[in-house]
Amino acid sequence: MKKIIIFLVLTFLQSSTNAANVIKVDDLAISNAWSRASTGIERPSAIYLSITNNSSSYERLTAAHTHTAKRAELHRHSMDNGVMRMRQVDTVEIPPSSTTMLRPSGFHIMLFNLKSLLRAGDVFPVSLTFGKAGKRIVMVHVAGVGSNKTHKKSTNN
Numbered sequence: 001m002k003k004i005i006i007f008l009v010l011t012f013l014q015s016s017t018n019a020a021n022v023i024k025v026d027d028l029a030i031s032n033a034w035s036r037a038s039t040g041i042e043r044p045s046a047i048y049l050s051i052t053n054n055s056s057s058y059e060r061l062t063a064a065h066t067h068t069a070k071r072a073e074l075h076r077h078s079m080d081n082g083v084m085r086m087r088q089v090d091t092v093e094i095p096p097s098s099t100t101m102l103r104p105s106g107f108h109i110m111l112f113n114l115k116s117l118l119r120a121g122d123v124f125p126v127s128l129t130f131g132k133a134g135k136r137i138v139m140v141h142v143a144g145v146g147s148n149k150t151h152k153k154s155t156n157n
């Protein structure tokens with residue numbers, strides 16, 4: 001009996017800490033949504049996050065909207081003859097049973113015409129539109145100006 005209680009407590013603790021940074025609805029889990037503090041309102045910013053597709057079918061991110069910026073576009077950085085370029089993409093694919101990371105030097109949600117400066121510590125919502133799952137709202141945490149916090153994790157990817 002004691003073992004069962006300990007197990008239940010551990011399960012509860014685990015699920016409550018996960019709930020803090022993972023939004024799981026159906027088969028889609030979105031985590032670690034963050035943005036860099038902006039240095040000027042006229043400069044674009046970007047949102048980075050991880051999307052895990054636990055289902056057996058393809059999912060795709062098709063759009064993003066936030067009140068923080070007039071326009072949010074899906075973008076991808078890629079190397080072109082040794083030069084880092086950025087271009088708009090229609091969708092970001094999340095294959096079955098896998099995680100797609102939006103991170104510096106990769107996919108990102110570009111924010112144009114910020115309505116206010118993003119300051120470290122701020123939190124703002126972004127609405128993500130998926131092909132199958134529909135709309136999901138995620139809270140984005142603003143990190144410091146020089147932050148590159150997914151860099152370490154990205155080496156595992």
Ligand SMILES: [Cu+2]
Pocket residue numbers: 046075076086087108109110
């Ligand atoms: Cu971009």
